Amino acid sequence: MAISFGHDRPWGGVSQREYRRMAQDPGHILTYRVHFAAIGWADRQGHAAFAPGKLAALLSKKGQPLSDQSTTGAITRAKQLGLVSPRSGAACLVLPSHLFQKGKGAPVPCRLHLDR
Numbered sequence: 001m002a003i004s005f006g007h008d009r010p011w012g013g014v015s016q017r018e019y020r021r022m023a024q025d026p027g028h029i030l031t032y033r034v035h036f037a038a039i040g041w042a043d044r045q046g047h048a049a050f051a052p053g054k055l056a057a058l059l060s061k062k063g064q065p066l067s068d069q070s071t072t073g074a075i076t077r078a079k080q081l082g083l084v085s086p087r088s089g090a091a092c093l094v095l096p097s098h099l100f101q102k103g104k105g106a107p108v109p110c111r112l113h114l115d116r
């Protein structure tokens with residue numbers, strides 16, 4: 001499917017590899033690292049699924065995985081700022097289609113969000 005954000009809504013591409021790198025950089029604010037992870041790992045439907053504990057490990061500080069509580073808190077703040085969809089959780093970060101679209105990749109069903 002062609003990428004389209006609608007009339008008069010220009011768009012540009014980003015390197016998901018770079019966003020994956022930035023998501024793991026503790027120099028960035030945690031809330032934005034969640035956003036970076038969502039972009040870095042998003043599939044064609046804007047879903048970034050993580051195995052249990054994987055996101056907390058990606059958001060680690062000084063080699064220590066983030067606690068469940070801190071991970072949940074960071075996701076909550078990212079939701080409040082509209083950086084990820086309200087449907088997001090530690091197991092799957094979701095980007096709404098007005099924010100993210102991807103032209104390539106297999107349409108793999110999300111094991112968490114079965115309705116998509």
Ligand SMILES: [Zn+2]
Nearest residue numbers: 047092110113
């Ligand atoms: Zn999902």
